[in-house]
Amino acid sequence: MxxxxxxxxxxxxxxxxxxxxxxxxxxxxxxxxxxxxxxxxxxxxxGFDPERHRFQWPMMMEQQRLQFVPHVLVVPRGAQVEFPNRDRVRHHVYSFSGSNAFELELYGREEARLVGFGHPGAVVLGCNIHDAMIGYIRVVETxxxxxxxxxxxxxxxxxxxxxxxxxxxxxxxxxxxxxxxxxxxxxxxxxxxxxxxxxxxxxx
Amino acid sequence: MITLLAIAASLALTPAAMPTPPGELPVDPYEVSNSNAGAEPLSDPAVFEAFGGIEGIDRIVDDMVERITVDPRLADIFRASDFVRLRRTLKEQFCYLLGGPCDYTGMPMRSSHADHGITTAEFNALVENLQLAMDAEGVPFRMQNRLLALLAPMQRDIVTR
Amino acid sequence: MRKIVILATLAGAILSAAASAQGAPSRFDFETGGKLLLTRGITEVGGAGGGGITPWAVITGNETDRGIGGTVHYTRLDLPDFTFQSYGAAIGLFDRVEFSYARQEFDTGATGGALGLGNGFTFAQDIWGAKLRVAGDAVYGQDRWMPQIAVGVQYKQNDQGAVIGAVGGDSASGYDLYASATKLYLSQSLLVNVTARLTNANQNGLLGFGGDLGTDHTLQGEVSVGYMISRRLVVGAEYRFMPDNLGFARQDDWYDLFAAYAVNEHLTLTAAWADLGSIATFGEQRGLFLSIQAGF
CATH class of the missing domain: 2.60.40.10 (Immunoglobulins)
Incomplete structure (x- = not known):
């Protein structure tokens, strides 16, 4: 009771x-x-609207020491995620994950680029230059x-x-x-x- | 005091560590050696003379670096670079390879280009900028080729993609 | 029939080599452009990337190992008693494989009348070529003796079978197999190519293949030497040995003195003085050779 x-x-x-x-x-x-x-x-x-939601952690996927940091990032659907390059080498980040597929052409240090993720699910990230770089974005609606x-x-x-x-x-x-x-x-x-x-x- | 101790400790731990020259960003320690230059120097003094000696080489490297920063095929590779260090080590390398009174203190070609994902097309674009810089300095074509003959095999270490 | 089998086998080998040439890319994409000026060569009269009259081990097009390139060419050679033209297209894949097509036309003009063929009688042939780069690097291997080496095949189909038979030719179609070694000696600003060709072609196939003096393929040598005056300009000479299978007309070796100029990365102009010797009993066939090649 x-x-x-x-x-x-x-x-x-x-x-x-x-x-x-x-x-x-x-x-x-x-x-x-x-x-x-x-x-x-x-x-x-x-009635929850993920497009208006903000999590407490930054919507940011850094490239640092040839790794995606964090390894896994959780974002609400509709989030604009920053991809700053903290390395002294260029990166070329892409994803083939269905409707969230994107490509950020070769870019150098400290250049933050924004990518929107409009569909729920898992996004696998890769770098065209550094095959060992793998990261994930989990797009949620909650x-x-x-x-x-x-x-x-x-x-x-x-x-x-x-x-x-x-x-x-x-x-x-x-x-x-x-x-x-x-x-x-x-x-x-x-x-x-x-x-x-x-x-x-x-x-x- | 603690900071000083930490720096002293880190210096003691790194073999052949070179202090970071003013204006440059620190790099991971490596063994400093002329063999890092990637080729044996020329012994024909006529080539070093044709390049205008140390002053001529300095101008060629400065001009080449200016060109690559605005070359759309290359700008992205170098955007993240430490240009102060790049100019210094390139000048040392060219001077050493051309038989001048210089030592090369930079990294070996393979490690200095690792992770840059350089393609053959980009390597060639760099060669073109070097050729233009040598033209601007008035280095005769056949003398230019004496240097390029030493640089060409470095393609195997520099190109990784 | 045996020729077809050889061609099919070689094509298969070339295709599988093309598939493995890229290594293991994480994504399927390719680039265009990237070669240094003039290092794709010009187009030889048979359609392959090379010098003016002989294939080289270079792959046509501006592409590097990450891309695809191509060229088209037109070549004209005005001789005292004939006019020779060659035009065609070639594609280079990953700086590893080359496929080419060329059409050659040999206009006998007034000479045709004298030969009893009729004024303006023209021999023409189609040439399909494939080339595979197998070892070495002509440009970057400056610290090694090893040249760049390629092997290739050219299948040729002449459209004047009846006339070829009448003058003693054995066949209106044939094939050449060749291996080329190309090396740039940068320290000397020199470019050298040596090609070994197995062929039974008469005048490159314009007068058919094999003849009353012999039908077998024989090994013929071809040499090109070029001196680089600048990034854009190369001057040099070429020599090509020829077989001699037709009883009615002696066949001489070909040679030329050339200058090739890269206007830009896309356009190369070549002018040469070419001497093809005696052709169909008409001697001293020498004249101005002009070629234009455009590519990407």
Whole structure:
């Protein structure tokens, strides 16, 4: 009874927010080792407009020391992402990922170029000059998104109460769309960390 | 004090480290050697003379660097470069290869061009700019070719794409 | 029939070499342009990239190993008793493979009447060529003795089979196989090419292939030497040995003295003094050779 009353009280005390509580998800590979760079998302509330949403992290994919930094970036659909070159060599960034495909022709240091991502899904980034450079942008349509750190844990501070379907995406997941889902019954995750494991292939 | 110690420690750890000359950006340490110039120097003093000696070589390199920065085929490669260092090391290299009284302190061709993704077409565009700069200095064509004969094989180290 | 098999095999080898020549690009794209001035050569009378009368190991077009290039050419040689023309097109793929087509026309003019062929009688032939660069680099290998080497084939079809048969020619069609070695000696500003050709062509095929004195392919040598005066101008000489298979008319070797000028990266003009010796019993066939080549 208290479990139901408390969120209700919170909802009354915090008008404008659906009842919410922190959600932690621990992502591991099939052997149980923690998986970094996994993106967890929850379904968006009704009427959510991703085009107007801003995450707390910068919409920026740097090229630094011949790597994409961060390795994985989560952006809302419609985001304009900056691609600054921090190296002393030029880069030529491109993606062949479906409707988010783009190409930034050869460009030199400190030149930030903007790319818009108008479609949800995973965008694989490459550099035409440096074959070893691979990065990912996960375009989402929800405000509830987080990425796992080295410990494999991702946290969403304001996850809605009630039954939830957690979607986990990882660049190396073997499933067709790179995701796995975890259904949480109401209250399932309260005060503890939900566990999910993914089958992954070795990175290229 | 701590900063000074850190610098001293880092210098001690890097073999053959060269202090960064004024106006240049620091580079990762490497073994300094004339063998980094990529070819054996010419012994015919007539060629060094035809290039106008050190002063002539300086003008040729300055002119070439000016040209490549505005050449649309090359500008992007060099936009990120340390031009102070580029001019200095190119002057040293040409002077050394032409038998002049210079030492080359730059990196080997392979490592200085690694990750730049240079193509044969871009290498050739650079050669063209060098030819124009040598023309402007009045270096006779057959003398130009004495230098180009030493630079041409570096294509194998410089071109990576 | 055997000729067809040889051609098909070579074409297959060239195609598979073209496929592997690019390495493993992360994306499929190609560029145009990039060669240094004059290093694509001009177009020889048989349509291949080379000098004026002999193929070189260079691949036509301005492309590098990352691209595709091509050239078209027109060559005219006014001789005392004949007029010779060659025109055609060639494509270069990844500075590795070259395919070419040329049409040669040999107008006998008033001489045709004297030969009983009729005034203005013209021998013509189509030449399809393929060339594969197999080793070395003529420009960048300055520190090595190894020249750039290419092998090629030219299949020729003459349209005057009846006349060729009447003068003792064995066939109206034939093929040449050749290997060329080209090297730029930058320190000396010299360019040297040596070509070895297996051929039974009479006057390059204009008078057919094989004849009453022999039908077999024989090995013939061809040499070009050029001196670079500037980035745009090369002067030099060429010599091409010829077989002698027709009893009715001695065939002499060909040679020329040439000057090739690159107007820009697209256009090259060549003027030469060419001496083709005796052709169809008419001696001292020498005259001005003019060629224009345009390419990308």
């Amino acid at each position: 208290i479990r139901f009353l408390l969120p209700l009280a919170l909802a009354v005390l915090a008008p404008g927010h659906a009842s919410a509580s922190p959600l932690e998800v621990q992502v591991t590979d099939a052997s149980g080792a923690p998986l970094a760079n996994a993106v967890i998302t929850l379904p968006a509330p009704d 405000p509830y998104a987080a990425m796992t750190g080295a410990d494999g844990v991702a946290a969403i501070a304001d996850a809605p109460e009630g039954p939830l379907t957690v979607t986990v995406w990882h660049p190396y997941a073997t499933s067709a769309d790179g995701t796995a889902t975890l259904a949480l019954a109401e209250g399932d995750s309260a005060g503890r960390t939900a566990q999910i494991s993914l089958n992954i292939r070795a990175p290229r």
